[in-house]
Amino acid sequence: MSKSTLRVPAEVRYADELERLRAADEAEKRPLPPGWRLSPRAVRSFIVGDPALQVSRKFYGDDPLVDRAVVTLLGRQALMLVGEPGTAKSMLSELLAAAISGTSTLTVQGTAGTTEDHLRYSWNYALLLAEGPTPRALVKSPIFQAMETGRVARVEEITRTAPEIQDTLVSLLSEKLLMVPELGPDELVGAQAGFNLIATANLRDRGVNEMSSALKRRFNFETVKPIADRAFEVELVSRQLAESLDTVPAKVEAPADVIELLVTAFRELRDGRTEQGTPLKRPETVMSTAEAVNVAHAAALEAAYFGDGRVGGGEIARALAGVALKDSTEDRARLRYWVDNVVRERAGGDPQWREFLTAARSAWD
Ligand SMILES: Nc1ncnc2c1ncn2[C@@H]1O[C@H](COP(=O)(O)OP(=O)(O)OP(=O)(O)O)[C@@H](O)[C@H]1O
């Protein structure tokens, strides 16, 4: 994969960090769980960071959740990460798979069109017609491959898949066996040590409640919450903005007070109250940290290519419109209320908020 590839898997992007963690495991003679590439301690460090090994923090805000996730994957249960959109469920599952198995790409994307074949196996029809059901004609699903090689597979957005299809996973997870009757009566694949499954589910999608209790029993559920700590959120947005600007040739600077402004806006609208405690009407639209990063990035691009290279409150207000306003008239009224009351008051004493106010009033109508 080249440098200009838009998104490379975590194991490629952080190959150096993974190698340092592996070397540290070896130096400390830490035992590896069967089938794992790293020790549980190193997996944790990969996700929450280890300054001594120059390993960056990637997931902010809930270290005990990371510990519980690692412990779940050590055991017999599979891991289900549930939460609001944009709370880094997918990111966390990718990082866990990359650290534990060295690959995060054994992934099935759940959709309404997902079938049992996507979870088990299908056939290359040209070969199937030519030579019948031979091992060569078999097309293994990512889960099949993970079982065979003792790695972690991922199912993204599992609740978008019909419950009957989800239930295919029950036998895979309890018997840890996959049968291919077409190849012969004894053709079965037994999962190798190191196999496990991480699923993610979005609470705003069709309910996790519709999942069968048989399947629920096979999973330990962990709820991923939005970042509670404001300082963490500011740090995360600044860091991810800097990373995403690496590939932008134009020079651009995002001052700390502007990042503060952005994070304040998101937190107030997400929580439905101002930092001073005044209640607000919360917009329906998702105001997650992931969207905050997107807004910061869009604002920085505007400043880089159309402005003077310095991100200000005005760029933030214009970028926010695309994320927050979308097409709901109720949301528009809620945001308008926030601008006319909360932002207007702040604009008196703060030039960045003043810029924000002016831009919001002209861009949001
Ligand atoms: N606690 C957090 N730590 C690190 N990054 C976070 C955190 N919360 C949100 N993010 C941001 O969210 C982005 C990843 O979002 P991701 O797609 O993993 O969310 P998701 O929960 O899977 O969302 P969806 O439900 O829409 O699929 C990260 O790249 C990061 O910018």
Ligand SMILES: [Mg+2]
């Ligand atoms: Mg996701």
